[in-house]
Amino acid sequence: MGLKRFYQKGLLEAGCDEAGRGCLAGPVFAAAVILDDKKPIRGLDDSKKLNERQRNELRLEIEARALSIGVAQLSNKDIDKYNILKASFMAMHAALDKLITEPVLLLIDGNRFIPYKKIKHECVVKGDGKYQSIAAASILAKTYRDEFMQNAHQHYPQYSWDKNMGYPTKAHREAIKQFGATSLHRMTFTLLNDQITLDLK
Secondary structure, three states, X not given: OOOEOOOXXXXXXXXXXXXXXXXXXXXXXXXXXXXXXXXXXXOOOOHHHOOHHHHHHHHHHHHHHOOEEEEEEXXXXXXXXXXXXXXXXXXXXXXXXXXXXXOOEEEEEOOOOOOXXXXXXXXXXXXXXXXXXXXXXXXXXXXXXXXXXXHHHHHOHHHOHHHHOOOOOHHHHHHHHHHOOOOOEOXXXXXXXXXXXXXXX
16 A cells, blocks of 8 residues: 555645654754655655665655755754754744745644644644655655764764764764764753753753
8 A cells, every 4th residue: 555645636735754853963854845746756655664775766756856845954053942843843844945836735744733834734643654745755854864964974983873863872872971972962862861951941
């Protein structure tokens, strides 16, 4: 059973998703995609179900065949300032700002969203495994973020970001313990399991 091509036939829909919410380091990325019904893309799926080669190949197809795409990021400093949930929504809004065509309906991966302009939206839990436009957005957000973290790895190789992409793996936490935090780490996150965290608001 493949993913659904649209939520409501005949409407110009944009799928939105983010990548990197659970990471200890780096920005959160978001993407918005309006697919072209006349140019179907085979193999679209939740980015987590695809391997790196499949994601990168599909990214090229999405960029070539979609009606419009937008990709944006919010830095770790912004995440610390606003909190990760709000930063994710802000990144989605910034991605939507980059669309050259304005959609009539937004399909949002997840169960919450801050309304964008006056455009109707539908939140879809695990939407990246249900709708093609959200899957396409998940692929773009994931590949753009991975690219960012692989480049950051060149500056901070001891944290193995080329493998963990900033997620809280054992090796990543061990490196933080040994070398401390970098300018890309999210200081409001629990970087170490035994870290004392203060709720400063």
